[in-house]
Amino acid sequence: MTARVLTPETLRNIVLVSNPAITPDGGKILYTVARINIDADTYESSISLLDVATGFEEPLQQGPSDSCPIPAPNGRHYVFIRRVERDRKQRGQPGLELRFASIDRPGASRLIARVHGLVSVSWSPDSLRLAAAIPVGLPDEDVKVVETLPVWFNGKGFIYKTQVKPFIVDVYSGYMEEIKLDDVKWMQVADIAWSPDGRKIAVTVSRVMEKPYLRDLYVYYLDEDRAELVAEKLSGFGEIVWSPDSRYIAYLGHRRERGFATHNKILVFDTEDRGSEPECLTCSLDRNAVNTANSDVRFSSCLKKLQWTRKGILFVASDHGRAPLYSVEPGSEPTIVIDPGEGVVDEFSATPDGARIAYTRMTATEPREVYVSDGGNARRLTRHNDTWLSRYKLSKPEKFVFKASDGVEVEGWILRPPEGVEEKGWVLYIHGGPKTMFGYGFMHEFHVLAGRGYTVVYTNPRGSDGYSEEFADIRCRYGERDYQDLMEAVEYVIERYRLPRDKAAVMGGSYGGFMTNWIIGHTDLFKAAVTMRSISNWISMYGTTDIGWYFVEDQICCTPWRNFEHCWEKSPLKYADRVKTPTLIIHSNEDYRCWLDQALQLYTALKLHGVETRLAIFPNENHDLSRSGKPKHRVKRLQLILEWLDEHLAGKKEEEKAGREAGNA
Numbered sequence: 161m162t163a164r165v166l167t168p169e170t171l172r173n174i175v176l177v178s179n180p181a182i183t184p185d186g187g188k189i190l191y192t193v194a195r196i197n198i199d200a201d202t203y204e205s206s207i208s209l210l211d212v213a214t215g216f217e218e219p220l221q222q223g224p225s226d227s228c229p230i231p232a233p234n235g236r237h238y239v240f241i242r243r244v245e246r247d248r249k250q251r252g253q254p255g256l257e258l259r260f261a262s263i264d265r266p267g268a269s270r271l272i273a274r275v276h277g278l279v280s281v282s283w284s285p286d287s288l289r290l291a292a293a294i295p296v297g298l299p300d301e302d303v304k305v306v307e308t309l310p311v312w313f314n315g316k317g318f319i320y321k322t323q324v325k326p327f328i329v330d331v332y333s334g335y336m337e338e339i340k341l342d343d344v345k346w347m348q349v350a351d352i353a354w355s356p357d358g359r360k361i362a363v364t365v366s367r368v369m370e371k372p373y374l375r376d377l378y379v380y381y382l383d384e385d386r387a388e389l390v391a392e393k394l395s396g397f398g399e400i401v402w403s404p405d406s407r408y409i410a411y412l413g414h415r416r417e418r419g420f421a422t423h424n425k426i427l428v429f430d431t432e433d434r435g436s437e438p439e440c441l442t443c444s445l446d447r448n449a450v451n452t453a454n455s456d457v458r459f460s461s462c463l464k465k466l467q468w469t470r471k472g473i474l475f476v477a478s479d480h481g482r483a484p485l486y487s488v489e490p491g492s493e494p495t496i497v498i499d500p501g502e503g504v505v506d507e508f509s510a511t512p513d514g515a516r517i518a519y520t521r522m523t524a525t526e527p528r529e530v531y532v533s534d535g536g537n538a539r540r541l542t543r544h545n546d547t548w549l550s551r552y553k554l555s556k557p558e559k560f561v562f563k564a565s566d567g568v569e570v571e572g573w574i575l576r577p578p579e580g581v582e583e584k585g586w587v588l589y590i591h592g593g594p595k596t597m598f599g600y601g602f603m604h605e606f607h608v609l610a611g612r613g614y615t616v617v618y619t620n621p622r623g624s625d626g627y628s629e630e631f632a633d634i635r636c637r638y639g640e641r642d643y644q645d646l647m648e649a650v651e652y653v654i655e656r657y658r659l660p661r662d663k664a665a666v667m668g669g670s671y672g673g674f675m676t677n678w679i680i681g682h683t684d685l686f687k688a689a690v691t692m693r694s695i696s697n698w699i700s701m702y703g704t705t706d707i708g709w710y711f712v713e714d715q716i717c718c719t720p721w722r723n724f725e726h727c728w729e730k731s732p733l734k735y736a737d738r739v740k741t742p743t744l745i746i747h748s749n750e751d752y753r754c755w756l757d758q759a760l761q762l763y764t765a766l767k768l769h770g771v772e773t774r775l776a777i778f779p780n781e782n783h784d785l786s787r788s789g790k791p792k793h794r795v796k797r798l799q800l801i802l803e804w805l806d807e808h809l810a811g812k813k814e815e816e817k818a819g820r821e822a823g824n825a
């Protein structure tokens with residue numbers, strides 16, 4: 161009997177649980193439940209309410225496009241987001257509604273404001289108002305007349321007229337007033353936080369258009385209607401939280417000591433001692449204080465990545481493919497408060513006293529579910545994915561560690577086809593970033609590959625997250641130590657797991673696509689390659705994408721005018737004339753992170769050099785096609801990958817050719 165395995169279409173089974181927001185008394189959890197409707201080609205999301213004591217659950221908002229519930233400090237009300245459909249005539253109208261509702265009145269809600277987006281929101285302690293970072297300004301309808309940078313942004317489209325501004329919003333009247341930050345002419349607010357004493361609002365904001373990664377920290381004093389600059393030229397995530405006594409601000413980020421390879425840290429600023437150096441609370445940990453585990457089954461969340469409770473500051477850090485929840489206080493060392501085992505704490509929220517924490521956890525074999533922890537006792541509260549999971553065979557990845565040729569340990573995992581599935585070959589899968597990690601995030605795609613008979617090998621080579629800052633730092637040296645780690649991993653798994661050398665494929669997305677392109681230009685070991693949302697040419701990447709001009713300079717250490725030769729040396733396109741590996745190129749036509757030109761240049765080069773190549777362009781999709789693209793496109797993408805592997809690793813093409821020839825004879 162053939163095993164029931166995951167296929168492209170089983171995406172429809174996965175229930176996407178997100179945004180577990182706990183009420184201040186710890187009695188209830190509001191969260192988003194999303195389902196993937198392949199037939200209607202949509203994600204349908206609603207909001208549920210969980211009673212922590214009984215585990216009883218009831219729908220709060222039926223959807224089909226409700227998400228991101230954020231409870232008020234009074235524990236009675238909440239705000240949430242409703243996505244609204246717009247027809248052609250309404251183009252330019254805001255697509256989101258910010259709504260206000262009572263926890264004890266399921267279904268009812270009132271419109272607060274129509275917005276084009278919501279970057280961050282924070283309740284006033286009296287539960288009457290919100291501090292909100294809201295995008296304003298739209299692109300021209302027809303001809304685009306641009307004077308700002310970047311022109312476009314992945315997932316947002318043309319943003320050259322958009323600024324993200326800070327507002328105070330009255331939840332009862334909907335009245336909105338902009339918070340004026342002195343001397344800030346152009347701004348992109350990254351985060352906003354209302355102080356527990358109600359008197360101040362902290363804002364992190366980028367105000368240098370050419371260097372959007374630089375953030376300044378302001379405090380706005382409501383009584384005086386005046387803002388003060390607290391710190392300048394910070395970088396990283398940019399999230400902020402106030403201490404319970406409203407004196408300190410914890411900032412999640414860094415000062416770019418190792419450029420974009422720098423770990424996000426928790427830096428605590430004393431707002432009453434201006435000019436004092438911030439205290440770094442996570443420097444000794446030497447881990448990135450955010451969760452960068454890859455997964456393709458997430459749904460949008462509005463929860464903060466930091467929370468300052470009376471027991472300490474909570475944050476998730478990336479560690480060896482896992483993501484535990486930590487707590488830290490000024491003057492102390494970080495300690496783990498929720499150990500997810502071989503898993504990932506994906507998002508969390510805690511009661512102000514820190515006694516109870518709601519969170520979502522996932523593993524490599526289970527998508528996210530909601531959990532609650534009361535000081536050490538963790539309980540799982542939802543089981544949305546249990547029934548369908550019990551009907552399928554999913555194999556469990558096995559972890560391996562090998563010593564690279566320079567003596568550094570590198571980790572990886574091997575996911576074999578489930579029992580009963582015929583083995584057809586294997587795939588080296590490379591993650592993006594490069595500063596993200598593989599590990600214990602659920603990857604539907606990996607199980608689909610395994611279900612078709614392909615063993616998946618995935619590793620965290622140099623440049624990855626989850627280890628020291630030094631480990632993540634491959635600036636200026638792309639294609640060197642990272643490439644070596646991957647090729648040494650290949651030799652290791654061939655020997656240790658007896659994988660067939662002549663049945664290997666390589667694939668990856670974004671930086672992983674860069675590396676796939678690099679690999680096929682430097683070795684002919686692989687029988688097939690699949691390169692997705694990839695980078696092939698750093699020179700054109702520089703000027704065409706949302707992050708290009710500063711990402712390339714930082715990571716590759718060149719610009720089209722400085723070290724031009726180095727930019728070309730590090731571009732896979734330079735080596736395209738050596739490629740022999742049959743290559744499937746997958747790209748989205750609205751990928752503004754790694755623009756379509758990257759795929760087109762590679763495709764043209766491979767075609768002209770006689771390499772077997774196929775190019776799939778996905779319309780109306782962006783860089784996140786594999787994670788949040790339209791369901792039908794996600795299915796099609798997986799089908800294309802499987803077909804390519806079947807043709808080149810499982811000999812499907814030869815079989816068909818032989819069949820055709822036999823038919824003609």
Ligand SMILES: CSCC[C@H](NC=O)C(=O)N[C@@H](C)C(=O)N[C@@H](CO)C(=O)O
Pocket residue numbers: 373420591592593594595596669670671672693707711753754783
């Ligand atoms: C502004 S510096 C950070 C760039 C960013 N790194 C985070 O992952 C990034 O977008 N890099 C892309 C080239 C990339 O490889 N993206 C990965 C991870 O998001 C992907 O899988 O798409």
